[in-house]
Amino acid sequence: MTRYIPRFRICSLRGFSYFLEDLNPVIPIILIAILITSYIVLDTLNAELLLTNSFQDINTKVDGTFFQGCVNTEEYLNDPDYKRQNATFLMLTRNNELEDVISTLENIESHFNQWFHYPYTFLNDEPFTEEFQNSIREVVASDVSFGIIDPNQWEFSDIEENKIEIDEYIKSQGDRSILYGDNFSYHKMCRFFSGFFYKHELVQKFEWYWRLEPSVEFFCDLTYDPFYEMQKNNKKYGFTIIIPELYFTIPNLFRTTLTFIKKNSIEVGSLWKLFTTDFNVVSGSGELDKWMNYPHDIMGRITENVTIEYLLDKGIDKFKTGLEFLIKRSKGKIPIVEDKFDNFEYNLCHFWSNFEIARVDIFDNEIYDKYFNFLESNGGFWKERWGDAPVHSLGLSLLLDVNEVHYFRDIGYKHTTLQHCPKNGKNSENKKEFPYIAMDTRWERKSRKDKRYDNSIDTGTGCRCKCPKMKEIEDNLSHCQNIWFDLTHMEEPNEKRKPIHEFNDIQSVVKEDFLRKNPSLKTNNLK
Ligand SMILES: Nc1nc2c(ncn2[C@@H]2O[C@H](COP(=O)(O)OP(=O)(O)OP(=O)(O)O)[C@@H](O)[C@H]2O)c(=O)[nH]1
Ligand SMILES: *[C@@H]1O[C@H](CO)[C@@H](O)[C@H](O)[C@H]1NC(C)=O
Ligand SMILES: *[C@@H]1O[C@H](CO)[C@@H](O)[C@H](O)[C@H]1NC(C)=O
Ligand SMILES: *[C@@H]1O[C@H](CO)[C@@H](O)[C@H](O)[C@H]1NC(C)=O
Numbered sequence: 016m017t018r019y020i021p022r023f024r025i026c027s028l029r030g031f032s033y034f035l036e037d038l039n040p041v042i043p044i045i046l047i048a049i050l051i052t053s054y055i056v057l058d059t060l061n062a063e064l065l066l067t068n069s070f071q072d073i074n075t076k077v078d079g080t081f082f083q084g085c086v087n088t089e090e091y092l093n094d095p096d097y098k099r100q101n102a103t104f105l106m107l108t109r110n111n112e113l114e115d116v117i118s119t120l121e122n123i124e125s126h127f128n129q130w131f132h133y134p135y136t137f138l139n140d141e142p143f144t145e146e147f148q149n150s151i152r153e154v155v156a157s158d159v160s161f162g163i164i165d166p167n168q169w170e171f172s173d174i175e176e177n178k179i180e181i182d183e184y185i186k187s188q189g190d191r192s193i194l195y196g197d198n199f200s201y202h203k204m205c206r207f208f209s210g211f212f213y214k215h216e217l218v219q220k221f222e223w224y225w226r227l228e229p230s231v232e233f234f235c236d237l238t239y240d241p242f243y244e245m246q247k248n249n250k251k252y253g254f255t256i257i258i259p260e261l262y263f264t265i266p267n268l269f270r271t272t273l274t275f276i277k278k279n280s281i282e283v284g285s286l287w288k289l290f291t292t293d294f295n296v297v298s299g300s301g302e303l304d305k306w307m308n309y310p311h312d313i314m315g316r317i318t319e320n321v322t323i324e325y326l327l328d329k330g331i332d333k334f335k336t337g338l339e340f341l342i343k344r345s346k347g348k349i350p351i352v353e354d355k356f357d358n359f360e361y362n363l364c365h366f367w368s369n370f371e372i373a374r375v376d377i378f379d380n381e382i383y384d385k386y387f388n389f390l391e392s393n394g395g396f397w398k399e400r401w402g403d404a405p406v407h408s409l410g411l412s413l414l415l416d417v418n419e420v421h422y423f424r425d426i427g428y429k430h431t432t433l434q435h436c437p438k439n440g441k442n443s444e445n446k447k448e449f450p451y452i453a454m455d456t457r458w459e460r461k462s463r464k465d466k467r468y469d470n471s472i473d474t475g476t477g478c479r480c481k482c483p484k485m486k487e488i489e490d491n492l493s494h495c496q497n498i499w500f501d502l503t504h505m506e507e508p509n510e511k512r513k514p515i516h517e518f519n520d521i522q523s524v525v526k527e528d529f530l531r532k533n534p535s536l537k538t539n540n541l542k
């Protein structure tokens with residue numbers, strides 16, 4: 016697979032300098048001067064435009080932002096085709112996080128919900144206090160519900176007999192400095208979000224949810240209804256950030272997932288491709304397959320194979336190179352790729368699940384439920400610290416295809432240390448046709464500073480974004496993001512993966528080449 020846009024690279028300077036040596040000494044100086052000036056000029060003209068992900072138009076027919084820049088929300092809401100969806104915001108939180116919860120609510124109300132009035136659902140393992148509930152009702156205009164979590168879905172109590180073992184395991188994860196490894200409530204939270212949130216009666220009342228956390232920030236206005244657009248475009252899961260997981264929190268998650276797939280003969284969705292590396296690079300290579308994990312292994316290994324086969328056929332006295340290969344092979348070890356199972360490896364990528372806009376039924380169904388129960392029965396929520404994010408991502412990849420997932424590139428979002436913030440679309444500055452209109456006096460933007468937004472660019476997607484100065488995640492830590500870009504730029508992302516080469520094809524090319532170099536072996540061809 017090639018990258019979706021060829022990257023701009025300064026080519027080998029060494030070859031260039033040899034070329035310069037042969038020239039009149041003045042010419043190279045002039046050339047170098049031109050090079051340096053053009054480099055400086057390019058740089059100041061924002062060479063980033065050419066180089067970075069975040070400046071590019073990445074929309075394809077597989078997935079793309081629903082709107083580039085702002086939408087006239089009043090018209091949007093009055094469109095007779097528009098239909099408000101059966102959806103809620105969802106937040107798990109504790110009474111003592113009230114201040115941070117309010118900060119999230121103010122943020123989402125002013126950037127989105129003042130125009131759409133979607134209800135809020137709050138869950139807690141303890142009852143919410145009166146003070147908490149009243150303070151929330153003061154901030155938001157829409158309906159609010161507060162729910163308690165069934166202790167069976169929070170505590171590890173159904174495995175009471177393992178209590179000592181659980182304590183031991185969790186303590187040991189702390190001793191090994193696994194992030195949040197010895198934090199009991201963190202393990203419970205991850206387990207709850209992995210398998211139980213969608214079963215809560217308050218969540219069951221809805222078809223869609225948007226997950227929020229205390230203290231998150233949104234940087235742009237969302238002037239259309241994401242639930243409606245997802246419904247309309249047949250999208251089932253939406254994300255803003257995709258990053259790799261810390262390996263030591265999930266050493267056995269992928270092995271367990273593969274066991275589940277085999278036991279239940281699951282046909283995975285094409286989303287599986289986003290999260291796995293496929294080591295099946297040559298088809299029909301038999302035993303040799305184990306020696307070839309990457310495309311760059313293929314030629315060397317097949318040459319070795321052909322040479323040794325000739326040696327075995329012709330005898331040692333006639334053919335010294337073959338002997339050398341054979342000795343080399345006999346000293347070599349099958350290259351082990353750690354965590355390669357059945358020719359697949361989990362690439363650790365996952366959607367960062369503290370933000371999700373999704374259908375409830377992508378979790379609330381037989382396959383995902385069974386998957387969660389299988390994970391639970393393997394004890395990974397306490398033996399290891401499986402996060403709900405990798406569990407959601409792998410679980411959904413059993414069910415969903417790439418085109419059923421939406422990247423909300425236009426939603427600027429920050430949670431703790433990571434953020435995504437888009438470039439503004441062309442109509443996002445303070446243009447008259449798309450002014451910011453507060454529906455509630457609380458969210459008015461009065462000062463000049465409040466009314467000033469980032470500059471917009473042609474390929475921008477955001478509406479009235481104000482991005483903090485911090486490296487954009489699309490341009491940093493972007494390995495997982497790039498796989499997403501590659502997949503959404505494929506003609507047929509849902510097609511099954513195929514090995515890139517056929518063993519026999521390569522073998523015959525290698526043989527031909529081999530015989531050209533060793534004409535003495537040409538008589539009676541190898542069978
Ligand atoms: N009621 C309740 N909510 C919790 C508990 N632990 C975590 N949560 C909530 O679960 C969500 C995720 O917890 P966080 O501690 O923020 O976990 P995180 O976002 O993965 O980690 P950070 O990077 O530290 O923010 C937040 O909305 C918390 O308020 C708990 O013990 N009880
Ligand atoms: C334990 O995890 C909770 C979230 O479940 C978090 O709020 C708390 O800060 C963590 N405690 C420590 C000591 O890391
Ligand atoms: C919303 O969806 C839930 C779950 O599918 C359903 O039970 C409920 O009746 C729906 N509510 C409305 C108003 O359509
Ligand atoms: C060469 O590859 C073929 C096909 O996998 C295999 O049958 C044969 O044993 C291999 N020979 C050697 C010497 O590896």
Ligand SMILES: *[C@@H]1O[C@H](CO)[C@@H](O)[C@H](O)[C@H]1NC(C)=O
Nearest residue numbers: 432433485486487490491492
């Ligand atoms: C890129 O991401 C890494 C890892 O989060 C971070 O440490 C680093 O500061 C980031 N770089 C910039 C320029 O922000």
Ligand SMILES: [Mg+2]
Nearest residue numbers: 228369430431
């Ligand atoms: Mg958090």
